[in-house]
Amino acid sequence: MSEAIEKATAAKVAAALLAQSSAAERTDAILGAAQSVSDGRDRILAANGADMQRARANGMPGPMLDRLMLDDARIDGIVSAMREVAGQPDPIGEVVGGRTLASGIRLTQVRVPLGVIGMIYEARPNVTADAICLTMRTGNAVVLRGGSAARESCKAIVEACRAGIAAAGLPQDAACLLESEGHEQTIELMHADGLVDLIIPRGGHSLIRTCVEQSSVPVIQTGEGNCHVYVHAAADPDMALRIIENAKVQRPGVCNAIETVLVDQSISLEFIPMLVKACASWGVTVHGDEHVTSVARHMGLAEGTQFSAATTADWATEYDALELAVRVVSGLDEAIDHINTYGTKHSECIVTNEVPAADAFLARVDAAAVYVNASTRFTDGGMFGLGAEIGISTQKLHARGPMGALALTTTKCLLRGEGQVRA
Amino acid sequence: MSEAIEKATAAKVAAALLAQSSAAERTDAILGAAQSVSDGRDRILAANGADMQRARANGMPGPMLDRLMLDDARIDGIVSAMREVAGQPDPIGEVVGGRTLASGIRLTQVRVPLGVIGMIYEARPNVTADAICLTMRTGNAVVLRGGSAARESCKAIVEACRAGIAAAGLPQDAACLLESEGHEQTIELMHADGLVDLIIPRGGHSLIRTCVEQSSVPVIQTGEGNCHVYVHAAADPDMALRIIENAKVQRPGVCNAIETVLVDQSISLEFIPMLVKACASWGVTVHGDEHVTSVARHMGLAEGTQFSAATTADWATEYDALELAVRVVSGLDEAIDHINTYGTKHSECIVTNEVPAADAFLARVDAAAVYVNASTRFTDGGMFGLGAEIGISTQKLHARGPMGALALTTTKCLLRGEGQVRA
Structure with missing residues (x-):
């Protein structure tokens, strides 16, 4: 095997077993895991030191x-995030619906865990602890596959x-880690139908495409963010610049950062010079259309460092960098x-003072989160009031946008009768 | 292309365009389609006649x-089912959540259509009309791929x-039909990521497995039903027989019919002879374990017609027939x-008078619908009060059990600010 x-x-x-455990038992398990991480920090730091050394080499x-x-x-930080999840409300067992059928059968729909989650992610040790806590909060078990560069830390x-x-x-x-080298075990996990209920890939485009293309277990796509700010004809230019700066510069490597600004042609003469100048001052390289490059x-x-001519490929690129x-759009x-x-379909923004626009x-706009006059950087489970998040779904099925505890649950219909049969 | x-x-x-249409416009479109099917019945019946002739040949x-x-x-029947869907409540635009974020941004979560549904099904003309109405009710477009034996009717x-x-x-x-012969276009549809938002296969095991294994577009598995009745030690034997008869004999070819009865060992001496005799009277062939065959x-x-010795393969078989x-279980x-x-994970039943059991x-039991003392045949969108159903999901993601209109929707977060940026 x-x-x-x-x-x-x-x-x-x-x-x-977890599906039959109480909320209090699961809280204790999360707090126990947090304490154990805190107490075991010397060993974790030593393991991380080995990973860092290998990575540098x-x-x-x-x-x-x-x-x-x-x-x-x-x-x-990891320990305190774990303790926060322990304090989050527990959704398992919640009655989400019910009715008495015409035949007199009483139907109750209750929230239950999904079962086993397969979590495939890159070399980020903190994701390991996050995933264990959120799956435990919701009564699920998790099989983890972290990036090989973080293997000792994980x-x-x-x-x-x-x-x-x-x-x-x-x-x-409840928490299992795949330790074998190579991709073979990751592929096996994606085909463990009947054992694994959901695969969540968390990482870059190629990791996500591999899971979507290959997995026969259902997948939730997360975290690809080619996000835009559209500066409308009726935009306040200073507000637009503030939002663009925040959404591009504050943390360029995250998925809710923006990659493209669309400028309405009717204000382009005024706004493009302001934007190009601001980008230069932020150290952001501009890939512009003809108007912008001129x-x-x-x-x-x-040319080449501060700006370059954009090609169609630029419109589809997630730079994740100061680019x-x-x-200009009509x-x-x-x-x-x-x-x-x-x-x-992640986060998109219009800057405008005109309500109909x-x-x-x-x-x-077809996206998980659509903004008027605010930075796309707010798309986040914590900001949206969901507590810790396991990822940001960019698909439409099951969960859309930041995924908190509810996204790791499903429901079950319980039907109680007295011998009813269907006519 | x-x-x-x-x-x-x-x-x-x-x-x-549909996503921007009003509920009244969609109702009119469904009623218009229903009228058009009714008015065009001569042409539909002629087409069906051609399909029937080819199928017989x-x-x-x-x-x-x-x-x-x-x-x-x-x-x-098709026309009246279509008109019923026209009368169903319209879920699009419903506000399902909202809050003011700490930054003052107002978040509203609204229900929106999924977009484009790919529906792959067998040679059942009525599924064509059902799918068009349910997707139109929910503001979605549908690409249909019916079984080739029904191609003229569809x-x-x-x-x-x-x-x-x-x-x-x-x-x-809003309703497109794939007409080319062969499987190539079906496979293309399963890989139309970015165009198609969901594939729903409706049919037998091999159709569903093909979609699950091959599709890169998300799939909802529907309608596989290896369902059980467990006759517990504290069961009323007459009630158990009534439920088994209804769940096996009434419509053996449907997914909520049962395939296996498990009998508690403590009542097997009394119950097995009753059950075997009843099966013989119903014309049901029994595939039994040692105790049952003896x-x-x-x-x-x-032997061979009324009963045979079961092998492990029988436990996994969906007979869809009078078998x-x-x-006997311990x-x-x-x-x-x-x-x-x-x-x-479809529908499962225990017959017992004991509450803890x-x-x-x-x-x-891990299934969409779990019954106490009632026939599994009740698992159905109409019976559960969901109106028409597009299928019965046997997976845990997005929708579980009978799928009505809500299963064809997703949500979108709308965020309105006044220039907020993230600190």
């Missing part, structure tokens, strides 16, 4: 090294969590068309 | 011929519906294990 099938089977057995770039790195403060965190869960009296196989040339900016595509219709063609944008 | 991509693209354009078995056949009464029904929709002022590409032999039943697997735990191992069964 392969490691993936072996661990998915163990997780399924654990899931059956392999030439991992700085931003990725930063996401891999743990220190005492980051362990504290292993140390999972071991600590399993010890904490077991000490609280729940099955430690303005940049006129301003004497450096921004800029395009109006609202073209802006909405552009977004619905190139966007990833705002309403049309809200109605016609 | 292939037919599948061409039609999915047309459907996507139609879906964008190809040796199609009787029950399948019956599902393919249309007559005046069945057209009336084409005539779709043409009638498109004319009715267009006459009501909505885009006729009883059947003792009663002088005909029933029967197994008690509640073994019954639940058997069901959670071999069941398809009933509660344990309800809590621990």
